[in-house]
Amino acid sequence: MAVYLDNLRLLKERAEELYSLLEECRLCPRCCGVNRFRELGYCKAPAELVVSSYGPHFGEEAPLVGLGGSGTIFFTYCNLLCVFCQNYDISHLGYGEVVSEEDLAEFMLSLQRRGCHNINLVTPTHYVPQILKALYIAATRGLKLPLVYNCGGYESLEVIKKLKGIVDIYMPDVKFFDKKACKLYLNAPNYPEVVRAVLKEMHSQVGDLVGKDGLAVRGLLIRHLVMPNYVEDSKKILDFIAREISKNSYVNIMFQYRPLYRAGEFEEIARRPTLQEYAEVVAYAEKVGLWRGFGGREAL
Ligand code: SF4
Incomplete structure (x- = not known):
């Protein structure tokens, strides 16, 4: 059972508390301080929820997908805005439609009715208060699926x-x-100090990834995209995870980087990583004792 079902009163309180941050936005480390009801900050997200799409997704990590898919909801805009963003039409260009919290609650419930195994919030950071409000509505109407907070780490x-x-x-x-x-x-x-502290906090709340019948139910699932010319940096990240988070961390080491959006302006990231670079990162992960989530190791 999803953890929020045990804490409905807390969920309602948190939604109200975090709503007040929208008037002087400090929802992410950019701390723009803008009143989102009247002006836009770095992420360009207004106070109204903007969603680009929602539906069952079969391309996520195996423990999230199962037979019914992961119930993804893609939020428009982003607080990080990477120059190489693979979804730049949504994050940078603002492709999406304004929806209400009632609508979002209904999207969540419809994903549950369609047999999805979780509610996967893609880039939720700049909409946390509105999402919690929608989650509360959905939970009081029968939502039971685990909630996945799928973010850029900032x-x-x-x-x-x-x-x-x-x-x-x-x-x-x-x-x-x-x-x-x-x-x-x-x-x-x-970003480095922020993501280190955030990973520790997330892990302290939910622990290593655990599942039931092959499906993730609780825990931390870390993603790392291998970038061209940044193998040594990948190794530092894996070292940190193994030493300061847990060797049992589920780490998806991803190989799908393509130089999209403005990546071509930066020579060192204007190509795909090589197989050799990827293999070196995976071998290093094994060397430091990590064993879950990469190279076909999808075990829960
Ligand atoms: S969520 Fe957006 S407006 Fe708020 S602090 Fe972050 S970037 Fe600025």
């Missing part, structure tokens, strides 16, 4: 702490530990 620690007892599965990316890369490609030079 989160407010204060906000993540308030999601304790609400989120079942955290699924953050860890993009770079190299500060220069974080400045150049993410415009977030403090």
Whole structure:
């Protein structure tokens, strides 16, 4: 059973509490301080929810997909805005439609009716208050699926702490530990320290990924995209995960990077990673004792 069902009163309180942050937005580490009801911050997201699509997704990690798919909801805009974004039409260009919290609750319930195994919030950071409000509505109408918080890792620690007892599965990316890369490609030079603290907090809340009948029910699932020319940085990330999070971490080491959107402006990331680069990262993960989520190791 999803953890938020045990904490409905807390969920309602948290939604109200976090709503107040929209008037001086500090929902992410950019801390723009704008009143989202009247003006836009770095992410360009208004106070109204904007959703680009929702539906069963079969391309996510196996423990999220099962037979019925992961119930993904893609939120428009993004607080990170990477120059190489694979979904730049949604995140940078704002493709999507304004919906109400009632609508979002109905999307969640319809994903459950369609047989999805979880509610997978894709890029939720800038809409956490509205999402919690929708989740509360859906939960009081019978939603039971585990909640997956699928984010870029650039989160407010204060906000993540308030999601304790609400989120079942955290699924953050860890993009770079190299500060220069974080400045150049993410415009977030403090990304490394932010993501380290956020991963620790997420892990302390939900622990390593655990499942039932092959499906994830609770825990931390970390994603890392192998980038061309950044093998040494990948190794630092894997070291951190093995040493300071857990060797039992489920880590999806991804090979699908393509130089999309503005990546061509940066010579070092203007190509795909080679098979050799990918293999070196995977071999390093094994060397530091990680064993789950990569190279066909999908075991729960
Ligand atoms: S969520 Fe958007 S407006 Fe709010 S602090 Fe982050 S980037 Fe700025």
